[in-house]
Amino acid sequence: MLPRKRKRIGKFVVWLLVAVMVFGFTGCSQGDDGDVKTPTQGVQPTKPGDSKAQGDDVGQEAGITQGANQDADTTPEPTEPEKEVRTDFYISAIDEEIPSMYEYWKDYFSIGIAITRGELLNDFKGELIIQQFNSMTCGNEMKPDALLDREATKSAGTETCPVLKFDSCDEMLQFCMDNNIKMRGHTLVWHSQTPDWFFMEGYSNKQDAVFASREVMLLRMENYIRLVMEYVNTTYPGVVYAWDVVNEAIAPGDGGEDGMRMSDSFWYQTIGSDFVEKAFEYARKYADPEQKLFYNDFNTYESAKRIAILKLVNKIKEQGNIDGIGMQSHIGMSSPTLLDYEETIRKFGETGLEIQITELDINLDTNTEEDFIKEGTRYKRLFFTFKNLVDTGAANITNVTVWGLTDEGSWLNKDGKRYPLLFNQVLETKPAFWGVLMDDGIPLY
Ligand code: XIL
Numbered sequence: 138m139l140p141r142k143r144k145r146i147g148k149f150v151v152w153l154l155v156a157v158m159v160f161g162f163t164g165c166s167q168g169d170d171g172d173v174k175t176p177t178q179g180v181q182p183t184k185p186g187d188s189k190a191q192g193d194d195v196g197q198e199a200g201i202t203q204g205a206n207q208d209a210d211t212t213p214e215p216t217e218p219e220k221e222v223r224t225d226f227y228i229s230a231i232d233e234e235i236p237s238m239y240e241y242w243k244d245y246f247s248i249g250i251a252i253t254r255g256e257l258l259n260d261f262k263g264e265l266i267i268q269q270f271n272s273m274t275c276g277n278e279m280k281p282d283a284l285l286d287r288e289a290t291k292s293a294g295t296e297t298c299p300v301l302k303f304d305s306c307d308e309m310l311q312f313c314m315d316n317n318i319k320m321r322g323h324t325l326v327w328h329s330q331t332p333d334w335f336f337m338e339g340y341s342n343k344q345d346a347v348f349a350s351r352e353v354m355l356l357r358m359e360n361y362i363r364l365v366m367e368y369v370n371t372t373y374p375g376v377v378y379a380w381d382v383v384n385e386a387i388a389p390g391d392g393g394e395d396g397m398r399m400s401d402s403f404w405y406q407t408i409g410s411d412f413v414e415k416a417f418e419y420a421r422k423y424a425d426p427e428q429k430l431f432y433n434d435f436n437t438y439e440s441a442k443r444i445a446i447l448k449l450v451n452k453i454k455e456q457g458n459i460d461g462i463g464m465q466s467h468i469g470m471s472s473p474t475l476l477d478y479e480e481t482i483r484k485f486g487e488t489g490l491e492i493q494i495t496e497l498d499i500n501l502d503t504n505t506e507e508d509f510i511k512e513g514t515r516y517k518r519l520f521f522t523f524k525n526l527v528d529t530g531a532a533n534i535t536n537v538t539v540w541g542l543t544d545e546g547s548w549l550n551k552d553g554k555r556y557p558l559l560f561n562q563v564l565e566t567k568p569a570f571w572g573v574l575m576d577d578g579i580p581l582y
Contacts, residue, residue: 223578226513226568227561230265235566239271241574242520242537245527247272248573249321249538251496254278254309256546261564265542267316272378272536274321274495276548278306281331284365291340296349297356299335301364303372310373321495321538322369324381324433325362326416328402336403354407359419366423379493379536381433381463382420383413387449389441396445413449417458429535433463433495438473438481450488461491467540467549469500470508470515479522486532494523496540498557499569500549512556513568513579520573521581 228235239248249272256262266273277283289300313320336354337346349357362382369377386398386405393399394410404412413432420430432450436442446462453459462485468478485492497519501512526532541547545562549555559570572579 220577223571223576226509226571226578227565230268230560230564230566231261235268235570236574238269238570238573243271245524246493246534247319247536249274249495249536250542251276251323251538251540252309252542253546254305256542257309257312262542263312265560265564267318271318272321272538273309273313273318274323274538274540275306275309276541277330278309279323279365281325281327281335281361283330285332285335285361287332287334287340287342296339296353298360299340299357299364301361301368303368307372310369310376313376314373319378320376321431321493321536322365322377322380323495324384325365325420326358326382326404326412327384328398328404329385331403333403336407348403348407351408354404355415358404358408358412358416362416362419363423366420366425370425370428377428379429379431379461380420380424381495382430382459383416384433385435386413386432387434387442387445389439389445395448396441397449414453414456414458417453418456421458429460429491430458431461431463431491431493431495432459433465435465435467435496437462437464437466437485438477443481443484447484447488450490454488454490459490461493461535462488463493463495465496465540466494467496467498467500470511475518475522478519479526482522482526482532482534486526490533491535492532493536493538494534495536495538497537498540498547498549501556502554504554504556509556509568510579513570513572514581516559516569516572517575517579517581518572520575 242248248270250266250270251274252262252266253276257266283305284301284303286300286302289302293300310320312318332342334340334342334346335357336348338349338353339346341347348354366380386402387396388398389396391398391400393402393405397405397410397413399405408415417430417432424430432446432453434442434446437446450459450462464481464485466478482492499512499515501508520537523534523537527534539558541558543560543562543564544550544556544558544567547555547557549557556567559567559573561567568579
């Protein structure tokens with residue numbers, strides 16, 4: 138608009154204006170041809186009735202005399218159309234209506250929440266979860282230590298087939314079924330949160346217990362996977378859409394073959410380095426055909442780990458038994474760099490497997506307003522990266538899950554001074570929430 142204004146009012150007036158209104162006119166000093174960029178260039182009237190929409194003449198006029206009866210001396214600088222930029226980030230999710238994250242991202246990936254049974258059954262949190270998430274992960278309730286029933290297993294009297302109980306996760310699966318939320322089954326084979334007795338002859342929990350043989354452990358593994366899948370898939374059909382078949386098997390430097398975790402993995406120690414392949418073989422055998430099988434791990438952006446994971450998953454992919462890689466993504470405020478993180482997603486994306494961000498949180502340990510905004514920026518940049526990778530076809534990211542609902546309930550919050558998530562303890566949104574929604578009020582840099 139400014140160049141046209143110059144044509145009409147002539148150079149003298151313009152120079153007068155330059156003296157008076159320096160900022161608005163500095164961009165016009167390069168010529169009369171009307172092509173000069175101005176600070177307001179690119180700002181388009183948004184309503185059909187605005188000047189730009191009514192043709193050049195009207196537009197020129199409107200450009201000079203926005204408002205009535207103004208001459209050149211009193212013309213105010215053209216103002217940008219008003220755009221509301223959010224400044225209040227702390228909105229009560231209980232009292233106010235807030236946008237839904239899963240609705241916002243529905244054309245890209247599902248948005249998941251890891252939650253514990255106790256939190257889920259809290260009315261307010263349950264409602265919020267229904268509104269915000271379309272994928273759920275049990276924080277602990279579907280792990281082997283929650284499902285394995287030692288007494289019943291011992292009484293059953295067979296060395297090769299454990300007995301399971303599902304009271305820990307029944308209500309959570311039912312919640313998902315009732316509310317059309319899909320679940321990530323987390324997790325079948327893991328060195329952690331699996332009781333030691335499960336690896337021992339006679340399911341012994343004594344100090345002098347000895348490992349069961351490889352053959353016995355392979356049968357226990359197969360039966361465990363079969364029993365979990367059979368129960369979940371017949372009792373809650375269609376609810377679980379993905380299984381973390383093996384969690385955290387890679388730990389370069391720990392002594393295992395090809396970068397595998399060894400020192401604290403009873404799976405590795407009893408079965409050997411092919412336990413991961415075996416787990417995927419059994420999982421494929423018993424999973425519903427539409428269920429996706431994932432290898433899940435943390436610090437996947439560390440280069441040695443990334444290389445070892447790629448080697449492992451490519452081997453299992455050749456066997457036809459894996460569909461995706463889960464990147465846990467428990468990250469810090471500055472580490473890993475987004476460059477390293479993105480590079481890993483790209484590398485994983487090249488396998489053609491699905492990528493899921495399975496356990497996202499940002500370990501912020503300060504609570505100043507400034508740092509909350511910075512955390513919002515980091516969340517926004519992460520989602521910006523995910524979006525870009527999907528848009529360009531670099532990675533098939535199908536889910537992003539945050540590991541917890543409120544800062545207070547985060548697994549990181551043992552010292553009560555961690556602020557890693559999207560909601561605070563009174564269920565107000567944090568800047569991080571608005572970052573996930575790519576809100577204009579959260580800076581991208
Ligand atoms: C965590 C739970 O959130 C905690 O409550 C529990 O004490 C330990 O495990 N990687 C995983 C998750 O795959 O299962 C872990 O969950 C966090 C790290």
